[in-house]
Amino acid sequence: xxxxxAREDTEKSENSNSRDFLLLDxxxxxxxxxxxxxxxxxxxxxxxxxxxxxxxxxFASYPGTKTYFAHLDISPGSTHLxxxxxxxxxxxxxxxxxxxxxxxxxxxxxxLHAYQLRIDPTNFKLFSHCMLVTLxxxxxxxxTAVAHAAMDKYLSAFAAVLAEKYR
Amino acid sequence: xxxxxxxxxxxxxxxxxxVNTDEVGPEIISRILIVYPWxxxxxxxxxxxxxxxxxxxxxxxxxxxxxxxxxxxxxVKNMDNIKLMFQGLSRMHFExxxxxxxxxxxxxxxxxxxxxxxxxSAMNPEVQAAxxxxxxxxxxxxxxxxx
Numbered sequence: 001x002x003x004x005x006a007r008e009d010t011e012k013s014e015n016s017n018s019r020d021f022l023l024l025d026x027x028x029x030x031x032x033x034x035x036x037x038x039x040x041x042x043x044x045x046x047x048x049x050x051x052x053x054x055x056x057x058x059f060a061s062y063p064g065t066k067t068y069f070a071h072l073d074i075s076p077g078s079t080h081l082x083x084x085x086x087x088x089x090x091x092x093x094x095x096x097x098x099x100x101x102x103x104x105x106x107x108x109x110x111x112l113h114a115y116q117l118r119i120d121p122t123n124f125k126l127f128s129h130c131m132l133v134t135l136x137x138x139x140x141x142x143x144t145a146v147a148h149a150a151m152d153k154y155l156s157a158f159a160a161v162l163a164e165k166y167r
Numbered sequence: 168x169x170x171x172x173x174x175x176x177x178x179x180x181x182x183x184x185x186v187n188t189d190e191v192g193p194e195i196i197s198r199i200l201i202v203y204p205w206x207x208x209x210x211x212x213x214x215x216x217x218x219x220x221x222x223x224x225x226x227x228x229x230x231x232x233x234x235x236x237x238x239x240x241x242x243v244k245n246m247d248n249i250k251l252m253f254q255g256l257s258r259m260h261f262e263x264x265x266x267x268x269x270x271x272x273x274x275x276x277x278x279x280x281x282x283x284x285x286x287x288s289a290m291n292p293e294v295q296a297a298x299x300x301x302x303x304x305x306x307x308x309x310x311x312x313x314x
Contacts, residue, residue, distance in 0.1 A: 053292070056292040057292040057295055057296075059292075060292040060293055060295065060296035061292075061295060061296040061299050061300075129276055130295075132276075132280055133279060133280055133283045133290065133295060136280045136281075136283035136284045136290075137283045137284075137286075137287050137288060137290055139284075140284055140285075140287055141284055141285075143280075143284050145194070145197055145198045145201040145202065145219075145222075145223075146201060146219060148198060148201070148202050148280060149201050149202040152202055
């Protein structure tokens with residue numbers, strides 16, 4: 001917990017919260033936020049399938065990402081994979097429910113990723129791309145260029161917020 | 168030099184066989200322009216590409232997508248010769264067109280996603296991995312003449 005105290009900078013977090021709130025709000029239009037919220041609402045009933053599919057794609061295309069999962073069984077169809085995939089999708093869906101509040105929604109996950117998991121943030125980009133492919137496969141023509149753009153922006157913002165406490 | 172296994176080659180050929188370039192071609196440039204609007208910098212001569220409606224209706228956008236897929240088609244048929252094949256195009260994109268090579272990576276990802284929308288479950292994780300390995304080798308070849 002001493003690392004936590006050393007890195008804590010209350011002044012920075014107060015200022016950056018309001019700045020990032022404005023940034024996030026500006027990045028996505030009302031229409032885009034609605035589109036994102038609706039898509040993730042539809043996907044929560046199949047969260048474990050969506051999540052495990054995206055993870056499998058990431059492991060296949062970017063084998064280096066497997067190094068973070070040595071403690072789990074990540075073979076196709078495994079319980080670990082479904083559970084982990086579901087966890088990730090539910091977090092993304094929760095964030096999508098109120099995008100303007102992303103900073104406070106993700107605060108616990110920020111701490112987890114920065115101090116415990118310490119996943120190199122480059123991997124968030126790789127996962128996001130694979131999630132976009134999963135969405136394209138699942139939604140087909142419904143995953144229009146406009147939906148793709150909105151989703152890419154949201155996932156980028158999500159990743160940026162997640163990595164915010166790294167240093 | 169990227170080495171593709173026999174299994175990967177077969178997966179790449181099979182998935183490419185399923186692609187209707189008349190359908191996917193128009194998708195890829197409109198996607199890169201809509202998802203990454205700063206790439207419009209490269210298309211100064213294409214007319215109106217400044218609204219989503221204009222992009223989706225622009226015939227030069229759809230034609231250019233088909234041209235890109237035609238080049239990919241030649242690459243699929245010549246998987247051992249990709250670096251040589253794209254030498255001229257790489258030089259042209261650097262010297263004449265001043266294209267940021269990061270754009271090739273962005274376009275590659277848009278191509279994969281456009282294909283996934285049409286091919287659905289045929290673009291499974293194993294296929295995606297092989298396809299991307301091939302596509303990134305094309306991106307790499309397009310970077311080679313930048314100096």
